[in-house]
Structure formats: structure tokens, C-alpha cells
Amino acid sequence: MEKMAEVNRQWLLRRRPTSNVTADDFEYSETSIPDSSSLRPGELILRNLLFLCAPTMRNWMEPPGNSLYPSIAIGDPVMAPAACEVVASAREGVPVGMRVTAFTSWQDYQRVAADHPVTPVPDGLSVTDIMTTYGLNARTAYFGLLKVGKPRAGDTLVVSGAAGSTGSVAAQIGKIMGCRVIGIAGGARKCAWLTGECGLDAAVDYRSGDVQEKLRELCPDGIDIFYDNVGGDILQAAIENMAKFGRIILCGQIATYTEGGPARGPNNMMRLIYGSVTMQGFLQADYEDETDAAFRQLRQWVDQGLIVHRADIRPGFERIPQTFAALFEGGNEGTLLAAVE
Amino acid sequence: MEKMAEVNRQWLLRRRPTSNVTADDFEYSETSIPDSSSLRPGELILRNLLFLCAPTMRNWMEPPGNSLYPSIAIGDPVMAPAACEVVASAREGVPVGMRVTAFTSWQDYQRVAADHPVTPVPDGLSVTDIMTTYGLNARTAYFGLLKVGKPRAGDTLVVSGAAGSTGSVAAQIGKIMGCRVIGIAGGARKCAWLTGECGLDAAVDYRSGDVQEKLRELCPDGIDIFYDNVGGDILQAAIENMAKFGRIILCGQIATYTEGGPARGPNNMMRLIYGSVTMQGFLQADYEDETDAAFRQLRQWVDQGLIVHRADIRPGFERIPQTFAALFEGGNEGTLLAAVE
Numbered sequence: 037m038e039k040m041a042e043v044n045r046q047w048l049l050r051r052r053p054t055s056n057v058t059a060d061d062f063e064y065s066e067t068s069i070p071d072s073s074s075l076r077p078g079e080l081i082l083r084n085l086l087f088l089c090a091p092t093m094r095n096w097m098e099p100p101g102n103s104l105y106p107s108i109a110i111g112d113p114v115m116a117p118a119a120c121e122v123v124a125s126a127r128e129g130v131p132v133g134m135r136v137t138a139f140t141s142w143q144d145y146q147r148v149a150a151d152h153p154v155t156p157v158p159d160g161l162s163v164t165d166i167m168t169t170y171g172l173n174a175r176t177a178y179f180g181l182l183k184v185g186k187p188r189a190g191d192t193l194v195v196s197g198a199a200g201s202t203g204s205v206a207a208q209i210g211k212i213m214g215c216r217v218i219g220i221a222g223g224a225r226k227c228a229w230l231t232g233e234c235g236l237d238a239a240v241d242y243r244s245g246d247v248q249e250k251l252r253e254l255c256p257d258g259i260d261i262f263y264d265n266v267g268g269d270i271l272q273a274a275i276e277n278m279a280k281f282g283r284i285i286l287c288g289q290i291a292t293y294t295e296g297g298p299a300r301g302p303n304n305m306m307r308l309i310y311g312s313v314t315m316q317g318f319l320q321a322d323y324e325d326e327t328d329a330a331f332r333q334l335r336q337w338v339d340q341g342l343i344v345h346r347a348d349i350r351p352g353f354e355r356i357p358q359t360f361a362a363l364f365e366g367g368n369e370g371t372l373l374a375a376v377e
Numbered sequence: 378m379e380k381m382a383e384v385n386r387q388w389l390l391r392r393r394p395t396s397n398v399t400a401d402d403f404e405y406s407e408t409s410i411p412d413s414s415s416l417r418p419g420e421l422i423l424r425n426l427l428f429l430c431a432p433t434m435r436n437w438m439e440p441p442g443n444s445l446y447p448s449i450a451i452g453d454p455v456m457a458p459a460a461c462e463v464v465a466s467a468r469e470g471v472p473v474g475m476r477v478t479a480f481t482s483w484q485d486y487q488r489v490a491a492d493h494p495v496t497p498v499p500d501g502l503s504v505t506d507i508m509t510t511y512g513l514n515a516r517t518a519y520f521g522l523l524k525v526g527k528p529r530a531g532d533t534l535v536v537s538g539a540a541g542s543t544g545s546v547a548a549q550i551g552k553i554m555g556c557r558v559i560g561i562a563g564g565a566r567k568c569a570w571l572t573g574e575c576g577l578d579a580a581v582d583y584r585s586g587d588v589q590e591k592l593r594e595l596c597p598d599g600i601d602i603f604y605d606n607v608g609g610d611i612l613q614a615a616i617e618n619m620a621k622f623g624r625i626i627l628c629g630q631i632a633t634y635t636e637g638g639p640a641r642g643p644n645n646m647m648r649l650i651y652g653s654v655t656m657q658g659f660l661q662a663d664y665e666d667e668t669d670a671a672f673r674q675l676r677q678w679v680d681q682g683l684i685v686h687r688a689d690i691r692p693g694f695e696r697i698p699q700t701f702a703a704l705f706e707g708g709n710e711g712t713l714l715a716a717v718e
Contacts, residue, residue, distance in 0.1 A: 095647055104651035267646055280445075281663075289646045299646040304639035305608055305630045306436055308658035310445035315656045317649035322622075 044069045046113045047142035047356050052097055056294045057364055059357040061097070062114065062142075070147040072124035078150020080127055082120035084140055086167050086349075089360045089372040090117060091265075094293040113141035114360075117172050119163035120146070120154075130154060135163055137171075142356055144376065158331070168201070168347040168371040169338055170331055176287060176320040177205035177263075178330045181213075183323060184285045184316050185261040189214030192255050194274060197265030198239065199226035201371035202287060205334075206263045208234055208343045215261070218254050220247060220270060222366040229369075233344050248273035258282060267292045272302045275313075284315040294364055346370025351377045385410045387454045388483035388697050393438055397635045398705055400698040402438070403455065403483075411488040413465035419491025421468055423461035425481055427508050427690070430701045430713040431458060432606075435634040454482035458513050460504035461487070461495075471495060476504055478512075483697055485717065499672070509542070509688040509712040511675055517628060517661040518546035518604075519671045522554075524664060525626045525657050526602040530555030533596050535615060538606030539580065540567035542712035543628060546675075547604045549575055549684045556602070559595050561588060561611060563707040570710075574685050589614035599623060608633045613643045616654075625656040635705055687711025692718045 043066040050063035070081050092105075096115055100107035108115050118140040125132050127150065136154040140146040148154070157166045168174070180202075181187060193210040197203040198219025207230065210217040219230040219239045227239035240250045251259065251273055258279025264271050267289030274284065292299035308315065323330070337343045348368040350359040352375070359374040384407040391404035411422050433446075437456055441448035449456050459481040466473050468491065477495040481487040489495070498507045509515070521543075522528060534551040538544040539560025548571065551558040560571040560580045568580035581591045592600065592614055599620025605612050608630030615625065633640035649656065664671070678684045689709040691700040693716070700715040 095651075102648075104648060286646060286650050289650070292646065298644045298648075301642040301644045301646050303642045305627060305633065305642050305658075306640045307443070307445060308656070309627050309630070310436075310658070310660065312659050312663050313657070315649070316654070317646075317651070318653050319651065322653050 042069075043067070044143055044145045045353055046144075047353075048111055049097060049108050049114055051110065052099060053094070053294070054296050057094060057097075057357075057361045059361065062357040064354070067143075069145050070124075075124060075126040075147075076150065078127045080122055080130060080148050080152075080154065081124035082118075082136070082138060082140060082146045082148060082154070083123045084118045084120050084142075084144060084146060084376050085135075085163050086119040086376070087142065087356065087374040088117040088167055088172060089363050089368075089374060090172070091288050091290040091293060091363055093360070094290075094364070113143045115139060115141045117167075118146075119157065119167050122154075130156075137166055144353070164347060164349065164373070167373055169343070169345040170334055171201075171371065172320060173201040173371060174205045174334055174345075175323075175327065175330050177202045178209060178334060179320050179323040179326070180285045180287050180318055181206045181209050181261075181263060184318050185263060185283050187213040187215050187261055191215045191260035192218070192257065192279070193261045193263065194218045194220065194251065194255065194259045194277075195263040195265070196220045196270045196274070197288070197290065198230055198236070199369065200265060203263065203265050204230070204234060204346070204370065205343060206285075206287075207236055209337075210261075210263075211235055212337060212342050218251070220266070226369065229346070242270060246273075248276050251277045255279075261285065263287060264289070266290055267299060268295075272304070275302050275304055275307055278307065278311050278313045280311050282311060282313045284313065286315060286317040290364065347373060349373045349375050351375040353377060383410075384408070385484055385486045386694050387485075388694075389452055390438060390449050390455055392451065393440060394435070394635070395637050398435060398438075398698075398702045400702065403698040405695070408484075410486050411465075416465060416467040416488075417491065419468045421463055421471060421489050421493075421495065422465035423459075423477070423479060423481060423487045423489060423495070424464045425459045425461050425483075425485060425487060425717050426476075426504050427460040427717070428483065428697065428715040429458040429508055429513060430704050430709075430715060431513070432629050432631040432634060432704055434701070435631075435705070454484045456480060456482045458508075459487075460498065460508050463495075471497075478507055485694070505688060505690065505714070508714055510679055510684075510686040511672055512542075512712065513661060514542040514712060515546045515675055515686075516664075516668065516671050518543045519550060519675060520661050520664040520667070521626045521628050521659055522547045522550050522602075522604060525659050526604060526624050528554040528556050528602055532556045532601035533559070533598065533620070534602045534604065535559045535561065535592065535596065535600045535618075536604040536606070537561045537611045537615070538629070538631065539571055539577070540710065541606060544604065544606050545571070545575060545687070545711065546684060547626075547628075548577055550678075551602075551604075552576055553678060553683050559592070561607070567710065570687075583611060587614075589617050592618045596620075602626065604628060605630070607631055608640060609636075613645070616643050616645055616648055619648065619652050619654045621652050623652060623654045625654065627656060627658040631705065688714060690714045690716050692716040694718060 199221040268291035534556040540562040609632035
């Protein structure tokens with residue numbers, strides 16, 4: 037347990053990033069620690085311990101005006117998925133000292149309203165476990181691949197961002213389902229990890245060579261399932277290689293987030309039509325009712341050694357903006373977490 | 378029955394259209410009539426009566442190099458869906474005088490190989506009926522809407538190219554299924570036909586006003602199903618208005634066929650992800666096993682007066698290129714057929 041801070045440190049959204057995220061898009065600030073004596077029924081004060089750096093947070097930094105996802109207000113602390121400790125509670129069943137996951141924001145302390153959902157960390161798991169191996173991204177991989185992709189043994193599955201937090205789990209679940217799995221990642225090191233520790237059948241380094249051509253060589257009968265975390269040119273390369281009745285799982289489009297404007301889509305719609313290809317977006321929240329089942333299944337697979345996970349935990353409250361920005365440079369290896377210290 | 382031609386007239390693909398289709402892309406030619414005395418077992422000689430002018434034929438005029446759809450060779454007669462009369466036969470069960478539908482090409486007479494599929498015109502139907510009300514486009518509408526769109530009563534269905542051959546049937550099946558149906562078409566005349574004779578709930582004239590804005594007004598709770606025959610800006614306008622869990626049926630992309638290069642796709646992939654939207658291509662051939670069931674159901678609906686159909690039959694072999702080009706100018710009203718005379 038770290039020392040109790042004397043002030044509430046914050047990172048505020050100073051301006052909306054127009055292309056790459058830079059540290060200058062955020063502004064450091066200090067406020068007073070929320071007053072626990074004034075809690076209304078149901079309210080909580082949480083101390084943030086770990087923040088997930090998720091690519092889609094870049095979308096939340098876009099201007100308001102769409103009804104589908106939140107837009108962080110200029111001057112507000114940056115919203116993020118977090119693991120926290122309850123430090124003051126006026127909510128039944130959520131005692132002080134309990135560790136929970138919740139959507140909070142880049143600050144030491146967060147006062148949350150009575151209707152703000154928090155999820156207790158299951159017994160026997162660390163806050164790191166629940167933010168990585170069993171976290172949001174792992175569940176996203178689970179639901180995306182199984183519910184949207186509907187893998188069958190013998191299918192050829194290609195995963196982009198395969199060395200990332202979501203991609204690496206999707207790829208390994210694909211192996212469990214009996215698919216032939218090819219990962220796309222940046223750099224020889226990540227590719228070696230995929231074919232080595234993760235047991236993938238092949239890996240494509242998008243930084244060296246033509247991805248479309250590589251996929252054509254590796255998938256002579258076409259791609260049955262493409263799990264896409266990247267979008268842009270990588271999505272296009274996959275579209276050109278989809279098999280008849282192929283499924284494209286739209287999970288994320290990180291390559292396009294920093295281009296400015298609405299995430300650009302692929303061309304060659306006729307391949308989707310003549311190939312009877314399905315392209316489907318989804319959110320893990322669509323399958324909220326099945327969260328427990330997903331957790332149990334993931335835990336079993338991890339216990340059996342069928343899924344390995346890698347976390348890239350970077351300490352330092354003062355470095356949160358730099359930590360987050362690393363996501364878009366492909367600098368992280370596995371789940372990127374900013375630890376509050 | 379028209380007079381027996383003395384030569385076999387043909388329209389050949391002279392060059393690959395780069396943008397709009399023009400009459401100059403085709404070349405008139407004459408050859409001798411195929412010799413019926415030399416037929417090998419299973420071969421047929423067909424006389425073409427009616428050619429369907431289908432937008433996707435524009436794709437078949439693209440250069441070869443993809444495995445998904447045919448590429449008409451330069452100098453070959455232009456491949457087209459047709460209604461024909463058998464004039465010579467060495468195939469059991471396909472006697473001279475039988476009327477059939479088949480993929481043939483722009484010429485008077487077609488010698489077809491033993492393995493070339495032909496489908497007899499059902500008793501009691503004219504060749505016009507089988508090319509329009511019960512034709513390829515009607516079946517495409519049927520399978521696309523029912524199998525891919527999976528309409529439920531109360532869904533809001535938007536159809537682009539709604540006054541066209543496929544769109545008008547998809548829209549009317551939507552009404553039968555209990556959907557609220559909005560058609561997009563070009564011009565007040567087509568829109569009046571949709572809300573009048575076809576019984577649609579509303580129509581949007583894409584030539585007057587902002588389609589995206591109009592759809593927002595007409596679909597305050599979003600579009601549950603978008604049946605897309607058009608693509609391009611119209612697809613984009615629909616994407617911006619899709620409801621959560623919406624389905625986009627990719628049937629055709631006529632707006633993009635004449636732009637050159639691979640049919641451009643939409644932007645704003647994040648709407649697909651956060652909206653859990655599915656975009657799915659298909660071909661009517663995917664449901665070949667259910668062709669008879671589709672035919673019976675369409676016939677019942679037509680007999681009950683639930684589906685009206687409009688055919689735009691343009692006579693004149695010499696005008697086939699101009700007739701086909703009219704498709705891309707939105708000049709046709711309903712199913713566009715070139716009649717061989």
C-alpha cells in the first residue's frame with residue numbers, strides 16, 4: 037500500500053489531439069482530496085491504483101456530437117478503465133478496503149455517484165490479474181472471437197495487433213478452438229513471441245514486407261476469420277484475402293485513430309459482396325450477461341497453460357501521458373498499464 | 378416469334394470502361410449462326426430473347442485478376458443473364474422450343490456447353506415474368522432481406538436504389554414483414570411511385586437535399602436494416618444513422634462502379650464498432666438450394682397483390698449498349714431489359 041497522497045493529482049485533457057497523441061495534449065493539475073464526510077448514500081471514494089491504456093480512449097478524446105461513445109470534456113480528467121481501492125463508502129456491500137474495477141479517470145482519487153458501477157476483484161486475484169489476464173481486453177477477445185467470429189476447427193484465423201493485449205488472447209483462443217492462427221505484429225521480437233510462447237502457426241511483421249502479399253502466401257485458401265484491432269491498410273490487406281463466407285471481427289482500428297476525422301474504412305466493397313463476407317463491429321459490453329462465464333472459462337484456460345499473457349506496467353503518475361502515447365507507437369508489449377505511484 | 382436472323386449479331390467488349398459506361402466501349406460484329414449439325418452430346422444452341430441489364434455486369438468488365446467474379450475478355454460478346462429459346466438441342470430434357478433462363482451473352486445465338494446450366498421457364502409464366510417479377514433480382518431481394526437482414530416486425534428498414542429492380546422488391550417484402558420502410562431513389566417521380574403504388578412509409582429523393590440529414594429526421598431511433606444497392610455517399614449517410622445492432626445488407630454498389638478502381642468503402646468504422654453494426658455481402662447464388670421456395674413465396678405474394686413490379690423493356694439489338702448505359706444514369710424505372718428484335 038502506497039502512502040496517502042496529500043493532494044489529488046490529476047491529468048486533464050488540455051486539447052483534443054488532432055493526429056498523434058502527445059504529452060502536450062494533457063495538463064497536470066492538483067485539487068484537494070474528496071471529502072469523505074460529505075458522502076451521500078451510495079457514493080464512494082476510490083483510490084486509483086492501475087489505469088488501463090486502451091486505444092479506444094483516443095476516440096473518447098474526439099469532439100462531442102455522436103451518441104455512441106463518450107467525449108471527454110476539455111479540462112476534465114481523462115476517463116479510463118481502472119483498478120481501485122475503496123477508501124470511503126456509503127454503498128452497501130462495497131466496504132472500505134475492497135478492491136474494485138471501474139471506469140474512473142486520471143487522478144489519485146475519484147468520487148463516484150450512487151449509480152456508478154464498480155466490480156469487486158474476485159478472491160485470489162491481484163489487481164494486475166484483473167486488469168490483464170482477466171480484464172476488459174481479455175473478455176473483448178473472448179466475446180469477439182467466439183460470438184462474432186464463430187470459429188470452427190480448421191478455420192484460418194488472422195489476428196492484427198496480435199502481440200497486443202486483446203489480439204494475443206484472441207489468437208490463443210483461436211488455437212484452443214482448433215484454428216490455424218496467423219498473427220500480424222510490428223517487429224521481429226513480437227513475431228517471435230507469437231510463434232514461440234503463444235504457439236501461433238505463423239506471424240507477419242507488418243514493418244517488413246507487403247502484408248497483403250504475405251497473407252496471400254500464408255493463406256492460399258483465404259482467411260476465414262480476421263480479428264481486426266488495427267484497421268486502415270492492414271484491414272485492406274485482409275479484405276483482399278478473405279475466403280468465401282469469411283468473417284471480419286471489427287474490434288479496434290488503432291491505425292486510423294491518429295489520422296484525424298472519422299476512422300477511414302476499407303475499399304473494394306465488391307470483395308465483400310462477391311465473397312459473401314461479413315464485417316461486424318461489437319463491444320464486450322454487448323455480452324455483459326455472460327461476463328462470469330467468460331471469466332470462468334478464461335481462468336480455466338490460463339490454469340491449463342493454454343493462454344499466456346504479458347503485461348507492460350509503467351509506474352509513475354507523472355508519466356501517464358507518455359505511457360498512454362506509447363500505445364500508438366507500438367512501443368508496448370502486451371497489456372499496457374499505468375501504475376499510480 | 379421473330380424472323381430467323383441470317384447472321385449472328387454480337388456486341389463485343391471493345392475496351393474496359395474506365396469510368397462511365399459508354400456505347401464506344403462496345404463494338405458491333407456479325408458472325409455466322411452456330412451450326413446445329415455439329416452439336417456434341419449435352420450441347421445446346423439458344424436464341425437470346427431478353428437480356429437483363431444488371432449493374433454488377435459493370436464489374437465483369439474490369440480487368441481479370443480476382444478469383445471472385447468473371448472478367449469478360451476484350452473482344453468477347455458481353456456476358457449477361459438472359460431469357461432464351463432452345464433452337465437446337467443435344468441435351469436430354471431440354472427440347473427445341475423450350476424457353477429457359479441462362480447466362481449467355483450479347484448476341485443472337487449462343488452455343489452452350491454440356492455443363493452450362495439452363496433453367497426452364499415455369500409453366501404459365503412469360504419470359505418477361507421470369508426476368509422481372511420472379512427473376513434474379515427478385516430472388517436477390519428475397520434472400521438478401523430475409524437471410525442477411527433478418528427483419529423483425531417494427532424494424533426500420535431503409536432501401537437504397539429503392540425504385541430499382543431489386544430495391545423495390547426488397548422494400549415491399551420489408552412491408553410484408555411488418556417493417557417501417559423508407560426508400561431512397563432519384564427524382565420525385567420514383568419517390569411518388571414508392572410511397573404510392575409500393576406502399577412505402579416514406580421516400581427520400583437523393584437528388585434534392587442531404588440524405589444523411591433526411592434519414593436522421595425520418596429515423597429518429599436509427600436504421601435497423603439498411604438494404605444497400607448503391608454504396609458510396611448513400612452508404613455513408615446510412616452508416617451515420619444506424620441503430621445499435623443494425624444490419625447493413627451489401628447487395629450492390631452501383632454508385633462506385635463507374636468511379637474506376639476497387640469500389641470505395643465507407644468511413645467511420647467506429648460507428649460500426651460502437652454500434653455493433655453488421656455489414657454483410659451476399660449473392661443470391663449462396664441460397665441456390667432455396668430457389669424453388671423463394672419462387673413459390675414470391676408468386677404467392679404477387680398473386681395477393683403484395684408486390685408490384687415495374688419493367689422497363691427497351692427493344693432493339695442495335696441499342697443494347699445504350700440501354701445498358703442508362704442503368705448508371707438512373708434512367709430506368711424498374712427492371713431494365715434489352716429485348717432482342
